[in-house]
Amino acid sequence: MSIAMRAPGAGNLLRRLREPGLLSLAVTLALFVAMSAAGGILYEGFLSPQVFLNLLIDNAFLLIVAVGMTFVILTGGIDLSVGAVVAFTTVLLASLVEKHGWHPLAAIPLVLLIGTGFGALMGVLIERYRLQPFVVTLAGMFLARGAATLVSVDSIGINHAFHVAVASTRVPLGGGASLSVAALVALAVVAAGVVLAGSTRFGRTVYAIGGSAQSAELMGLPVDATLIKVYALSGFCSALAGVVYTFYMLSGYSLHGMGLELDAIAAVVIGGTLLAGGSGYVLGSLFGVLVLGLIQTLIVFDGTLSSWWTRIAIGVLLLAFCLLQRLLARGGQASGGGHG
Amino acid sequence: MSEEQAPLVQPAQPRPQSARPGLRERLMAHPLLWPALALVLLLLGNALFNPGFLALQWRDGHLYGNLVDIANRAAPLALVSLGMTLVIAVRGLDISVGAVLAISATVAAWTIARMQAGGSGGLAPLFGAIAAALAVAALCGLWNGVLVVRVGMQPIIATLILMVAGRGVAQLIGDGQILTIYYAPYAFLGNGFLFGLPFSLFVLAAVFVGLKLLLDRTALGLFVRAIGHNPAAAHVAGIRARAIALSLYVFCSFSAGLAGLLVSSNVASADANNAGQLLELDAILAVALGGSALSGGRFSLGGSLLGALIIQTLTTTIYAIGVPPQVNLVVKALLVTAVLLLQSPQFRAKARTLFSRREARA
Numbered sequence: 001m002s003i004a005m006r007a008p009g010a011g012n013l014l015r016r017l018r019e020p021g022l023l024s025l026a027v028t029l030a031l032f033v034a035m036s037a038a039g040g041i042l043y044e045g046f047l048s049p050q051v052f053l054n055l056l057i058d059n060a061f062l063l064i065v066a067v068g069m070t071f072v073i074l075t076g077g078i079d080l081s082v083g084a085v086v087a088f089t090t091v092l093l094a095s096l097v098e099k100h101g102w103h104p105l106a107a108i109p110l111v112l113l114i115g116t117g118f119g120a121l122m123g124v125l126i127e128r129y130r131l132q133p134f135v136v137t138l139a140g141m142f143l144a145r146g147a148a149t150l151v152s153v154d155s156i157g158i159n160h161a162f163h164v165a166v167a168s169t170r171v172p173l174g175g176g177a178s179l180s181v182a183a184l185v186a187l188a189v190v191a192a193g194v195v196l197a198g199s200t201r202f203g204r205t206v207y208a209i210g211g212s213a214q215s216a217e218l219m220g221l222p223v224d225a226t227l228i229k230v231y232a233l234s235g236f237c238s239a240l241a242g243v244v245y246t247f248y249m250l251s252g253y254s255l256h257g258m259g260l261e262l263d264a265i266a267a268v269v270i271g272g273t274l275l276a277g278g279s280g281y282v283l284g285s286l287f288g289v290l291v292l293g294l295i296q297t298l299i300v301f302d303g304t305l306s307s308w309w310t311r312i313a314i315g316v317l318l319l320a321f322c323l324l325q326r327l328l329a330r331g332g333q334a335s336g337g338g339h340g
Numbered sequence: 341m342s343e344e345q346a347p348l349v350q351p352a353q354p355r356p357q358s359a360r361p362g363l364r365e366r367l368m369a370h371p372l373l374w375p376a377l378a379l380v381l382l383l384l385g386n387a388l389f390n391p392g393f394l395a396l397q398w399r400d401g402h403l404y405g406n407l408v409d410i411a412n413r414a415a416p417l418a419l420v421s422l423g424m425t426l427v428i429a430v431r432g433l434d435i436s437v438g439a440v441l442a443i444s445a446t447v448a449a450w451t452i453a454r455m456q457a458g459g460s461g462g463l464a465p466l467f468g469a470i471a472a473a474l475a476v477a478a479l480c481g482l483w484n485g486v487l488v489v490r491v492g493m494q495p496i497i498a499t500l501i502l503m504v505a506g507r508g509v510a511q512l513i514g515d516g517q518i519l520t521i522y523y524a525p526y527a528f529l530g531n532g533f534l535f536g537l538p539f540s541l542f543v544l545a546a547v548f549v550g551l552k553l554l555l556d557r558t559a560l561g562l563f564v565r566a567i568g569h570n571p572a573a574a575h576v577a578g579i580r581a582r583a584i585a586l587s588l589y590v591f592c593s594f595s596a597g598l599a600g601l602l603v604s605s606n607v608a609s610a611d612a613n614n615a616g617q618l619l620e621l622d623a624i625l626a627v628a629l630g631g632s633a634l635s636g637g638r639f640s641l642g643g644s645l646l647g648a649l650i651i652q653t654l655t656t657t658i659y660a661i662g663v664p665p666q667v668n669l670v671v672k673a674l675l676v677t678a679v680l681l682l683q684s685p686q687f688r689a690k691a692r693t694l695f696s697r698r699e700a701r702a
Contacts, residue, residue: 078496125677129684134433134496135634136680138621139673146669153666254666262504265497275497308511308612315505322493322501 023328024272024321025284032287035294043301049177055293056179060186061086061241061248062292065260066267066285067193068237071230073268074197075209076277077133079231081122081140082238083260085115087253088148089242094156094252097163104162112239118144119235123228141261148254155253158246167247182244189237193282206230210277266314267292270321291317371631375646378629382653383407389661403536406656414652415540416441416599419547420619421626421644423592426551427495428627430567430585431636432488436499437596437623439506440480441616444600446510448473449519449610452526466525470601477597478590480506485589489582503620510612519610530606540602547595551641560584568637622651625672628679 040047056063065082072079089111096107118140125136158164170178197203205226208216217223246252271288273280295313299305386393386406396405420437427434448469455465480502487498521527532539555561566574567581575581596616604610628634629650630643651672658668681687 125681129681129687131680131684132634135624135628135676138624139676139680141673142621142669142676143673146666146671146673149664149666150670153664262500265500266504269497275494306511306516308508308516311508312505312512315501315508318497318501318504319487322487322497323491326491326493 022272022281024324025281025287027321027324028270028272028284028287028291032291032294035291035298039294039298039301043298046301049173049175051297053173053177053179053183055290055297056183056186058248058296059289059293060180060182061245061257062260062263062267063186063286063289064189064237064241064244065264066271066289067189067282068234069261069264070193070268070271070273070280070282070285071197071206072133072234073265073273073275074206074277074280075227075230076213077126077227077230078137078265079119079122079234079238080134080137080261081118081144082234082241082264083257084141084144084148085118085235085238086242086245086257086260087255088144088151089115089239090246090249090252090256091148091151091156091254092252093243093246094158095151097158097160098156104160108243111243112236115239115242116232116236119238120228120232122235123231126231127224127227145254151254152252153254155251155255158250158252163247163250167250180247182247185240185244189240190282190286197282202226202229207278210274210279212278263292263314266318269325270317272321274325275322371640372643372646375630375643375650379646379650379653382650382657386653386657386660393660398536401536402533408538410649410652410656412538412540413656414648415538415544416602417619417622417626417651418544418645418648419595419599419602420592420623421630421648422547422551422641423588423595424620424623425627425630425632425639425641425644426564426588427592428624428632428634429564429636429639430581430588431495431571432585432589433495433624434484434499434589434592435496435620436480436484436502436506437592437599438616438619439503439510440477440593440596441600441603441619442510442610442612443480443506443513444473444477444597445604445610445615446514446519446612447476448526448601448604449521450513452521452523453519456523463525465523469526470529473601474594474597477600478594480597481590481593482586484593485586488589489586507612510610514610514612516612518612521604521608521610526605527608528605530602530604540606543598543602547598548641548645555641564588565637565639568633568639622648622672625676626651628676628683633683634680 036047036052045051065086069079069082092114093104093107093111096102096110097104122136122140125131126133166181169181171181171184172178197206205216205221205223208219208221209223209226213223242257245256249256267288268280268285269275269288270291271281271284271286273284292314295317296310299307299310299313383394393406396403396407398404420441424434424437451469451472452465455468460468484499484502487493487501488495491498528539529543530540534542555564563574563579563581563584566577566579567584571581596619599619600616603615624634626647627639627644629647630640630645632639632643654671654675655665655668658665658671
């Protein structure tokens with residue numbers, strides 16, 4: 001940091017790296033590369049393209065949820081209901097298709113609409129009555145999980161021809177590697193998220209709210225409407241993730257996606273988004289999800305490590321990145337004072 | 341329990357003796373009125389449905405009945421709610437209590453197995469397990485407290501780390517197995533009776549009375565409220581806000597550790613994966629139902645106790661009337677939303693204008 005201060009002409013990259021968000025993103029990228037390299041050295045066959053494509057295939061639903069969560073966290077909020085909304089969506093979709101004879105293409109828009117509406121409702125409670133996001137979305141989590149069990153307590157298998165066909169479709173990428181439809185949807189959501197955050201009025205307002213809601217309001221930005229839209233977006237992403245999950249699991253179950261909200265928050269944080277809001281990148285969350293997936297893949301490849309090491313490793317990573325954020329925040333304040 | 345009203349406001353407006361509000365007004369304004377009323381209504385509703393619900397029996401020197409059962413089952417949640425109340429009162433939050441409960445339960449089961457294998461008999465494994473579990477739980481609290489107070493992380497994220505990693509650690513200790521406890525004296529904690537009442541109620545009562553004395557008879561309660569209402573002002577006034585907040589995090593985990601002992605003793609096993617699942621949410625719900633402000637400052641230990649009882653009564657009710665137990669989640673969600681809306685000044689203002697408009701029309 002001091003190098004960049006002494007030599008202002010040292011290059012655009014160094015100066016831009018001083019932004020906490022970008023530096024954090026760079027660290028995440030470095031971590032991803034280092035973990036991949038370590039895996040390649042330790043385990044045979046680790047560095048094949050399909051291993052990395054499987055990261056996307058196995059974590060498509062998490063990726064979609066994480067994109068929605070990124071927007072919520074950018075405004076300084078949090079959404080704990082995502083896992084429950086995923087579960088509710090899978091159960092409702094499975095029930096509509098299998099028990100009520102709906103075609104999946106008719107049922108999917110309906111469940112997406114319900115998810116979006118549910119998110120918007122939580123957004124209204126948070127914005128209009130100034131309730132804390134974590135409590136409102138906590139209640140939302142109970143409600144969605146409970147509603148899912150009311151639709152069906154048991155797991156519903158999906159055997160509809162359309163669903164099975166989409167689930168088994170693989171899009172070849174050459175060299176024997178392929179991606180599932182769900183993974184492509186997830187990548188499309190990431191791309192849309194990047195555009196939405198980076199080059200729209202909505203995105204700029206989201207960053208402004210995270211920086212300071214009061215300033216954003218004084219600037220004449222539509223703070224209230226944007227807040228509601230952000231939670232609606234997260235609800236939409238959760239519902240879409242639920243749809244993707246049914247293609248992955250071919251079932252609807254009220255216990256799907258348990259603890260998914262924690263993974264999503266972890267992915268966003270590891271991806272370099274500041275929890276206080278106002279700084280971060282949607283693309284960072286993509287790498288956050290990939291790092292989480294890589295941990296799991298490494299443990300599977302090792303074969304001797306037990307599954308609980310995944311949780312401990314995620315916890316340690318979360319800690320490391322939160323500490324990094326604190327350090328950067330302090331450094332940023334100190335250097336900001338120097339500039340003023 | 342009138343000390344529970346925000347004392348920061350009271351000294352500022354000493355009322356002349358003649359203007360003291362009557363018994364009825366004071367009762368209506370009592371912060372515990374609504375939670376208590378809710379609990380009583382729930383119990384009466386049960387009694388209507390099942391006339392024998394409120395009956396208590398004295399059998400074999402023990403008191404039996406649904407009320408005793410509810411209180412006994414609510415004890416672990418109530419303990420955690422007390423800790424959670426104080427953490428929330430200083431504008432904090434601890435979502436790791438479920439994981440800490442699992443760690444404490446696993447440590448207790450592990451210690452007992454080790455000490456029995458090592459040949460110690462009598463009551464030594466019991467005290468060894470209690471000491472080890474509570475020490476580890478307190479350590480977890482210290483970890484949370486240091487992250488929040490010293491490092492300056494947001495409470496929800498600082499405790500999220502332990503929530504995620506904690507169950508992994510618990511599984512590590514238990515080697516991924518559900519540890520079964522083959523040791524009769526340990527069962528006394530969660531199943532035993534003392535003077536005819538479940539022993540867990542005495543644990544709860546001891547913690548509650550101890551806290552009340554500590555908070556109401558010393559300045560600590562005032563300090564906690566001051567920190568919650570305005571941390572900066574409290575700091576300027578010379579209150580050691582950081583030390584107090586740190587010790588409250590330690591206490592919150594400690595109470596989760598106690599709850600872990602009760603739970604693992606009650607089922608004679610420790611399940612690292614499922615013990616205390618969603619406990620953090622129930623505890624926050626209990627705090628909200630008890631009338632404490634989730635934004636800090638105003639808190640009520642008695643209220644949280646009532647909140648925990650309401651949650652347990654609700655669960656018992658739903659099982660008793662034969663509705664699928666999953667409805668419980670929906671009811672809890674609607675309850676917490678209603679409580680939050682009632683606490684929100686914006687909602688109250690809106691409701692008031694609606695009311696006055698209707699009156700004006702009539």
